[in-house]
Amino acid sequence: MWFGSHFPWLKVPAITIGVIDIIEIIILSFLVYSVLVWIKRSRAWTLLKGMLLVGCFIALAYLFNMDTLTFIIEKGLNIIIMGALVIFQPELRKVLEQLGEKELLSSIIPAGTVKEVVQRCSDRTINEIVRASLEMAKVKTGALMVIEENETLAEYERTGIAIDAVVSSQLLINIFEHNTPLHDGAVIIRGDKIVSATCYLPLSDSQNLSKELGTRHRAGVGVSEVTDSLTIIVSEETGKISIAKKGVLTRNVTEEILRAQLVTLQNKSVNSIKLISRKGFPFGRKGKRDAEKGSK
Numbered sequence: 001m002w003f004g005s006h007f008p009w010l011k012v013p014a015i016t017i018g019v020i021d022i023i024e025i026i027i028l029s030f031l032v033y034s035v036l037v038w039i040k041r042s043r044a045w046t047l048l049k050g051m052l053l054v055g056c057f058i059a060l061a062y063l064f065n066m067d068t069l070t071f072i073i074e075k076g077l078n079i080i081i082m083g084a085l086v087i088f089q090p091e092l093r094k095v096l097e098q099l100g101e102k103e104l105l106s107s108i109i110p111a112g113t114v115k116e117v118v119q120r121c122s123d124r125t126i127n128e129i130v131r132a133s134l135e136m137a138k139v140k141t142g143a144l145m146v147i148e149e150n151e152t153l154a155e156y157e158r159t160g161i162a163i164d165a166v167v168s169s170q171l172l173i174n175i176f177e178h179n180t181p182l183h184d185g186a187v188i189i190r191g192d193k194i195v196s197a198t199c200y201l202p203l204s205d206s207q208n209l210s211k212e213l214g215t216r217h218r219a220g221v222g223v224s225e226v227t228d229s230l231t232i233i234v235s236e237e238t239g240k241i242s243i244a245k246k247g248v249l250t251r252n253v254t255e256e257i258l259r260a261q262l263v264t265l266q267n268k269s270v271n272s273i274k275l276i277s278r279k280g281f282p283f284g285r286k287g288k289r290d291a292e293k294g295s296k
């Protein structure tokens with residue numbers, strides 16, 4: 001009433017909101033949120049900033065009735081939209097794929113409400129991967145291991161040689177041994193199996209990667225940009241272990257960080273996993289000390 005009497009020119013229509021409207025609002029909010037998150041995570045963020053700038057120019061052109069500019073904009077708009085669709089075809093495809101995957105469900109239902117915990121790989125596999133990485137780092141054997149999560153790596157798996165063997169540190173070390181037929185390229189791990197070796201991965205074109213890093217690291221980051229996988233890279237040059245996730249490369253990771261990443265991927269809390277090395281000790285010096293204390 002107060003609003004209506006003070007702003008008579010502002011007519012607010014009498015609306016009745018039904019259940020369908022609420023559902024519509026929820027769906028729209030979710031879609032807008034998903035698009036914004038996607039834009040932030042993908043290359044589209046840079047594009048969006050550019051588009052906002054162009055949008056400002058367009059608004060100014062219309063505001064000040066700049067006929068020539070508005071004519072060009074009207075004629076060129078379709079071409080710009082088509083161009084954007086072609087350039088961002090991989091990203092758009094990924095968004096549509098994600099909509100069809102279970103990630104959608106988990107993003108709607110908050111963590112903790114889904115009771116069943118899916119365990120992607122066993123504790124033993126984690127221990128074997130960590131052990132292999134440390135061993136290879138010690139002797140500076142270059143390695144590239146991609147661990148599959150929700151999004152399939154089948155596309156990259158096909159570029160390599162099928163293996164289908166249970167993950168073991170010995171096998172991983174053997175694969176990446178210099179001058180052996182399988183040492184080039186990447187190994188793909190799915191669950192507790194090494195599914196393929198010598199795989200070719202997409203190279204990242206990120207400008208943020210240090211110039212001193214070569215194609216092994218670029219390939220590791222590249223696959224993490226286009227899938228939700230975790231990549232472990234052991235540098236042949238420095239013997240340092242790096243991990244790539246969602247296009248972010250973390251260099252020189254410690255055993256603990258590497259293990260924590262693998263445990264996160266396994267969908268279990270870090271505390272709930274008991275890590276036992278081959279000698280029967282929990283991993284790490286502290287674990288060994290604790291185990292020795294316990295056995296006395």
Ligand SMILES: Nc1ncnc2c1ncn2[C@@H]1O[C@H](COP(=O)(O)OP(=O)(O)OP(=O)(O)O)[C@@H](O)[C@H]1O
Binds near residue numbers: 215216219236237
């Ligand atoms: N697209 C790719 N997919 C998978 N593996 C690749 C790809 N490109 C290069 N590699 C692997 O990386 C090796 C070359 O590594 P390079 O020395 O260029 O990289 P780097 O990042 O400097 O690593 P390092 O620190 O180990 O030297 C190749 O022999 C090959 O095994």
